[in-house]
Amino acid sequence: MNRKGPLMSPGIARLLVIIALLALWEVGARLYADPLFLCPPSQAVRALPHILTDPKILNAIRITVYEVLTAFVMAVICGMAIGLAVGLNGFTKQSILPVILLLYATPQATILPLFILSFGIGPAAKIAFGFSHGIFPVIVTVVAGVQNLKPSLLTAAKSMGASRWQIFTTIIFPHMIPSFFTGMRLGMTAVLLGVLLAELYVSTAGIGFFTRLFAESFSPPDLFALISVLATIAVVLNEGCRTAERRFSRWHTA
Amino acid sequence: MNRTSTVIKVEGVSQAFGAEGDPRRVVALESATLDIPRGELLSLIGPSGCGKSTLLNIIGGLATPTTGRVTIDGVEVKGPSPQKVAYVFQENTLFPWRTVIDNVKLGMAFQGVSKSEREGRARESLEAVGMQDFANHFPGQLSGGMKQRVQLARALGLQTEIVLMDEPFAALDEQTRMVLGEDLSVLLARTGKTIIFVTHSLVEAVFLADRVAVLTARPGKIKKIINVEEPHPRKSNFMTSAKLGAMRNELYELLHDEIRKTMTLRAEVGGDK
Numbered sequence: 128m129n130r131k132g133p134l135m136s137p138g139i140a141r142l143l144v145i146i147a148l149l150a151l152w153e154v155g156a157r158l159y160a161d162p163l164f165l166c167p168p169s170q171a172v173r174a175l176p177h178i179l180t181d182p183k184i185l186n187a188i189r190i191t192v193y194e195v196l197t198a199f200v201m202a203v204i205c206g207m208a209i210g211l212a213v214g215l216n217g218f219t220k221q222s223i224l225p226v227i228l229l230l231y232a233t234p235q236a237t238i239l240p241l242f243i244l245s246f247g248i249g250p251a252a253k254i255a256f257g258f259s260h261g262i263f264p265v266i267v268t269v270v271a272g273v274q275n276l277k278p279s280l281l282t283a284a285k286s287m288g289a290s291r292w293q294i295f296t297t298i299i300f301p302h303m304i305p306s307f308f309t310g311m312r313l314g315m316t317a318v319l320l321g322v323l324l325a326e327l328y329v330s331t332a333g334i335g336f337f338t339r340l341f342a343e344s345f346s347p348p349d350l351f352a353l354i355s356v357l358a359t360i361a362v363v364l365n366e367g368c369r370t371a372e373r374r375f376s377r378w379h380t381a
Numbered sequence: 382m383n384r385t386s387t388v389i390k391v392e393g394v395s396q397a398f399g400a401e402g403d404p405r406r407v408v409a410l411e412s413a414t415l416d417i418p419r420g421e422l423l424s425l426i427g428p429s430g431c432g433k434s435t436l437l438n439i440i441g442g443l444a445t446p447t448t449g450r451v452t453i454d455g456v457e458v459k460g461p462s463p464q465k466v467a468y469v470f471q472e473n474t475l476f477p478w479r480t481v482i483d484n485v486k487l488g489m490a491f492q493g494v495s496k497s498e499r500e501g502r503a504r505e506s507l508e509a510v511g512m513q514d515f516a517n518h519f520p521g522q523l524s525g526g527m528k529q530r531v532q533l534a535r536a537l538g539l540q541t542e543i544v545l546m547d548e549p550f551a552a553l554d555e556q557t558r559m560v561l562g563e564d565l566s567v568l569l570a571r572t573g574k575t576i577i578f579v580t581h582s583l584v585e586a587v588f589l590a591d592r593v594a595v596l597t598a599r600p601g602k603i604k605k606i607i608n609v610e611e612p613h614p615r616k617s618n619f620m621t622s623a624k625l626g627a628m629r630n631e632l633y634e635l636l637h638d639e640i641r642k643t644m645t646l647r648a649e650v651g652g653d654k
């Protein structure tokens with residue numbers, strides 16, 4: 128038996144760290160913080176029921192989730208198609224990939240006003256901005272995923288008479304699944320960032336709108352309660368991707 | 382069909398990589414000519430880089446020769462012919478995301494075997510190589526020798542008349558090679574397939590083959606073909622016999638000069654720079 132005993136599993140240690148951080152925040156906020164800007168976590172928790180029952184806020188959460196999921200699905204589908212088209216061909220990889228990397232590296236917040244101008248202040252602009260954040264990590268990981276495929280596997284398949292379609296579905300696709308899921312996770316985080324940035328910048332709905340409203344109206348308990356809801360959504364989406372990843376890439380750990 | 386009829390005909394095959402005049406141009410093969418009768422196991426040996434894999438790939442239709450042609454049963458090879466030719470590669474080319482049996486079945490799916498037939502055939506060929514107990518393992522869970530057995534099973538499952546093997550045991554330790562070599566000899570004696578077996582082990586070449594073809598240093602030409610007259614399946618005492626020893630020595634003599642040539646060639650190239 129481990130001398131530290133079964134009590135110190137990584138999960139328990141993690142929980143202790145989180146509790147310690149919350150306690151630090153609680154004490155710090157009570158002793159030093161201006162209640163107009165920061166509240167202890169206990170107050171945020173107390174604000175949760177009212178946040179989660181306010182129909183306007185519930186609607187905002189629905190809108191944000193809708194925007195995030197739409198942008199995410201679009202980013203994954205388009206990112207995968209572009210990633211495959213670019214990554215599977217030596218010529219496009221050399222000519223187009225650098226352009227994509229350049230766009231990826233450019234901070235997109237600077238062109239947010241352009242998105243608002245073209246798509247208006249409704250959900251379309253948020254979806255577009257989330258999409259433009261999410262598509263790049265998907266493209267880049269798909270390209271990387273098809274790149275390190277052993278050529279000998281393709282040769283073997285061709286020698287056995289595999290068609291192009293069979294090569295795609297039975298070799299290229301399963302090969303890139305692990306990196307594809309990494310791309311999905313990165314893409315999800317990026318989409319969330321894009322959507323919220325757009326909502327913060329200009330909007331009349333969505334979580335971003337309310338976080339700004341609560342911040343500007345000096346009600347930190349509401350603000351932090353809403354942020355905790357947002358964090359929960361992010362964790363749930365991320366875990367969803369990870370579960371799918373584990374299901375599809377069992378052989379990786381096998 | 383007649384056992385002595387020619388199945389594979391290699392007629393003046395040359396292969397060069399790179400354009401003419403390009404200083405990097407490599408002539409890998411020069412007018413190789415070879416007739417392989419039905420049911421023969423031919424070993425191919427030669428210095429490393431002399432064009433053995435190139436020749437095998439041309440016969441298998443994975444590469445197109447610069448000049449010359451290969452025919453199988455009188456038909457010119459113009460691309461892979463999965464119905465007639467199966468491959469065993471040196472490298473592990475099993476699909477890591479599929480179990481052993483699914484790998485064997487996938488080969489058949491590529492080849493066009495109907496779904497209902499695959500399971501039974503896959504089990505049979507796994508049994509033939511002694512891997513039936515590992516049907517549901519993933520390749521990553523197997524040793525190198527076991528992976529090669531599975532690759533062999535995948536090739537056998539295709540039930541082709543011809544099997545091309547490119548240094549299938551090169552990456553294995555000597556004991557594993559020995560056992561695999563003996564098993565292969567037993568297995569192949571049963572199937573009556575036509576086989577070309579590339580190896581860099583002189584003993585392995587003699588132990589398995591009906592004939593051993595020796596290639597010259599690059600550009601590869603057929604230097605000599607030696608007959609090994611010994612019934613199949615070969616017993617392990619053939620491995621230690623004086624007959625095998627003598628043939629091994631003859632091959633060594635033939636190869637030695639060729640290998641020297643490639644070494645001095647390399648030294649000259651190195652000296653130029």
Ligand SMILES: Nc1ncnc2c1ncn2[C@@H]1O[C@H](COP(=O)(O)OP(=O)(O)O)[C@@H](O)[C@H]1O
Nearest residue numbers: 398407409428429430431432433434435436599
């Ligand atoms: N696709 C290729 N492009 C350029 N050179 C090649 C290519 N394939 C093989 N060669 C060269 O041809 C020669 C013969 O290669 P190969 O047939 O693999 O030799 P081996 O007898 O070791 O199997 C080597 O010098 C190799 O560098």
Ligand SMILES: [Mg+2]
Nearest residue numbers: 433434435547
């Ligand atoms: Mg080779």
